[in-house]
Amino acid sequence: MERVRIFDTTLRDGEQSPGFSMNQEEKLQLARQLARLQVDVIEAGFPIASPGDFEGVRAVAREVRGPVIAALARTHPADVEAAARALEPAERARIHTFIATSPIHMRHKLRKEPDEVVEMAVKAVAQARRYVDDVEFSAEDATRSDWDFLVRVFSAALGAGATTLNVPDTVGYTTPEEYAALIQHLREEIPGCDRAVLSVHTHDDLGLAVANALAAVQAGARQVEGTINGIGERAGNCSLEEVVMALRTRHDRMPYDTGVETTQIYPTSRLLVALTGVEVQPNKAIVGANAFAHEAGIHQDGVLKERSTYEIMTPQSIGLARNRLVLGKHSGRHAVRARLDELGFHLAQEELERVYQRFLEVADRKKVVTDGDLAALAGDEAHPAQEQVQLVHFQVSTGTGVEPMASVRLQRGEEVLRAAASGDGPVDALYRAMDQVLGLGVELAHYQLQATGEGRDALGQVTVRLRRRSPEEARGQQAGNGGTSNGAHLGAGTDLADSEPAGREYVGHGSSTDILEASARAYLQAVNKLLADQASAASTVQAASEAV
Numbered sequence: 001m002e003r004v005r006i007f008d009t010t011l012r013d014g015e016q017s018p019g020f021s022m023n024q025e026e027k028l029q030l031a032r033q034l035a036r037l038q039v040d041v042i043e044a045g046f047p048i049a050s051p052g053d054f055e056g057v058r059a060v061a062r063e064v065r066g067p068v069i070a071a072l073a074r075t076h077p078a079d080v081e082a083a084a085r086a087l088e089p090a091e092r093a094r095i096h097t098f099i100a101t102s103p104i105h106m107r108h109k110l111r112k113e114p115d116e117v118v119e120m121a122v123k124a125v126a127q128a129r130r131y132v133d134d135v136e137f138s139a140e141d142a143t144r145s146d147w148d149f150l151v152r153v154f155s156a157a158l159g160a161g162a163t164t165l166n167v168p169d170t171v172g173y174t175t176p177e178e179y180a181a182l183i184q185h186l187r188e189e190i191p192g193c194d195r196a197v198l199s200v201h202t203h204d205d206l207g208l209a210v211a212n213a214l215a216a217v218q219a220g221a222r223q224v225e226g227t228i229n230g231i232g233e234r235a236g237n238c239s240l241e242e243v244v245m246a247l248r249t250r251h252d253r254m255p256y257d258t259g260v261e262t263t264q265i266y267p268t269s270r271l272l273v274a275l276t277g278v279e280v281q282p283n284k285a286i287v288g289a290n291a292f293a294h295e296a297g298i299h300q301d302g303v304l305k306e307r308s309t310y311e312i313m314t315p316q317s318i319g320l321a322r323n324r325l326v327l328g329k330h331s332g333r334h335a336v337r338a339r340l341d342e343l344g345f346h347l348a349q350e351e352l353e354r355v356y357q358r359f360l361e362v363a364d365r366k367k368v369v370t371d372g373d374l375a376a377l378a379g380d381e382a383h384p385a386q387e388q389v390q391l392v393h394f395q396v397s398t399g400t401g402v403e404p405m406a407s408v409r410l411q412r413g414e415e416v417l418r419a420a421a422s423g424d425g426p427v428d429a430l431y432r433a434m435d436q437v438l439g440l441g442v443e444l445a446h447y448q449l450q451a452t453g454e455g456r457d458a459l460g461q462v463t464v465r466l467r468r469r470s471p472e473e474a475r476g477q478q479a480g481n482g483g484t485s486n487g488a489h490l491g492a493g494t495d496l497a498d499s500e501p502a503g504r505e506y507v508g509h510g511s512s513t514d515i516l517e518a519s520a521r522a523y524l525q526a527v528n529k530l531l532a533d534q535a536s537a538a539s540t541v542q543a544a545s546e547a548v
């Protein structure tokens with residue numbers, strides 16, 4: 001199997017782009033991780049650029065073992081010397097020297113004639129060879145250079161001792177067919193080209209960096225240069241994780257191996273994010289947060305039945321523990337049930353249906369329904385009560401310097417009752433209004449509000465304990481509730497207050513993105529338990545009297 005070398009330039013071309021600079025300790029940390037990833041070459045920096053970069057390269061050369069450590073140098077003798085000195089402690093060192101070869105760069109930037117450029121390239125390579133055996137020469141802006149001139153420069157560099165000839169698409173200008181043809185041309189036209197490794201270095205200005213690199217590999221390039229997460233100048237460099245995983249996943253079409261330990265890809269990507277503070281776009285191939293995530297119900301159903309329906313690689317192959325089924329408004333019952341099972345809620349079909357309907361309501365309000373949200377919804381279902389009384393509508397107005405006011409509409413059977421009340425706070429006003437309607441003689445013994453997550457849209461989860469008052473207390477409560485109602489209440493005509501002992505407590509849970517709605521739901525759940533208790537006590541009394 002043919003081997004493609006992976007040359008990582010995250011610490012040089014990646015680091016030199018805005019927002020990605022790293023200090024020496026950070027460079028060292030990333031370089032150690034790149035060694036675990038088993039890239040072939042780590043380009044650690046550009047030593048002439050600054051004393052900090054020099055020391056950074058030196059530290060990596062001293063501390064990191066495994067990959068070849070490379071340093072960049074213009075064709076200036078001082079650059080080559082600085083690179084050589086920085087690399088001194090390396091076990092295996094490479095000096096990488098470059099000069100631009102395109103008419104645009106030679107004329108406007110270097111202000112040199114082509115002959116002078118060839119001479120500078122030859123001298124720099126020869127100088128570098130006096131320090132190390134491993135010398136890479138790059139013809140900057142190769143893809144906008146004259147092909148015959150490239151053959152001339154590369155042949156001269158090879159003659160001077162270069163061991164790797166790199167063909168950069170510096171400004172991300174080429175296309176896969178054109179790049180492959182260029183590589184083919186160089187292989188055919190450079191005498192003794194096989195003595196060196198042909199390398200490609202691509203940029204993503206047109207979004208073609210990876211496609212171009214792969215086309216070049218198929219045309220005979222045997223080193224790919226790039227960066228982790230595709231960071232780098234302008235639109236970035238070729239993303240190494242994409243190249244490596246493309247070669248691995250489509251081995252049938254591209255039978256080339258890399259030495260990369262792919263299970264270290266994800267940890268390396270995350271370390272880079274942690275060091276630079278720059279997050280990867282969620283839809284980025286291989287390492288983006290959504291790369292192994294599924295939200296659409298049909299996809300989730302497929303993945304649950306057979307992962308390969310919608311995944312062409314395993315998350316484990318890049319070092320990610322598992323794929324992620326994101327629960328949102330596009331999710332179906334299969335995915336919701338699977339996650340509930342994992343959370344320990346094994347619901348019957350009708351329970352699942354109820355949770356699913358509430359899940360959809362929550363998902364409409366929030367982008368993602370978290371495990372905590374789902375557990376709260378399933379928790380409501382885990383304490384079911386026959387819903388004798390249902391919430392139809394409520395409204396609360398509150399604010400600084402405003403007396404909180406609540407109005408509620410509750411339904412029991414066909415009967416709809418309304419009430420309004422003020423209170424010390426919005427929850428108090430809401431509960432007073434509900435008491436007006438319910439007239440059950442209960443007091444709030446405990447109220448607890450918790451958020452299910454950390455975000456602003458976390459579900460509020462409310463737990464209440466309602467205590468039954470004695471008949472005397474209940475009459476006092478009715479008298480002192482201070483609100484308006486449409487004259488009736490749901491407790492009217494029942495003998496609740498007399499059929500059960502006072503002091504008995506009923507627990508209710510409610511969750512919603514709206515904490516007042518969660519409060520209302522929790523209250524009603526406790527009330528419904530109380531009413532269910534009352535109904536069963538009443539039927540026991542009736543059965544006993546019939547027996548008598």
Ligand SMILES: CC(=O)SCCNC(=O)CCNC(=O)[C@H](O)C(C)(C)COP(=O)(O)OP(=O)(O)OC[C@H]1O[C@@H](n2cnc3c(N)ncnc32)[C@H](O)[C@@H]1OP(=O)(O)O
Pocket residue numbers: 013016046048049050073074075076098099100109110111140170
């Ligand atoms: C395509 C790439 O990624 S190339 C690498 C880009 N990386 C960097 O630039 C790293 C950060 N750069 C730096 O710290 C500085 O630019 C330095 C230290 C390299 C040079 O700084 P200065 O000496 O102040 O020069 P400055 O950057 O202003 O200009 C670059 C000079 O190098 C010349 N130059 C550019 N590339 C080469 C080359 N490969 N070989 C020889 N000379 C070159 C330019 O023509 C220009 O020369 P001039 O001063 O005679 O006009």
Ligand SMILES: CC(C)C(=O)C(=O)O
Pocket residue numbers: 013098138139140141166168169170171201
């Ligand atoms: C120095 C070379 C390889 C480079 O970074 C480029 O051309 O993009």
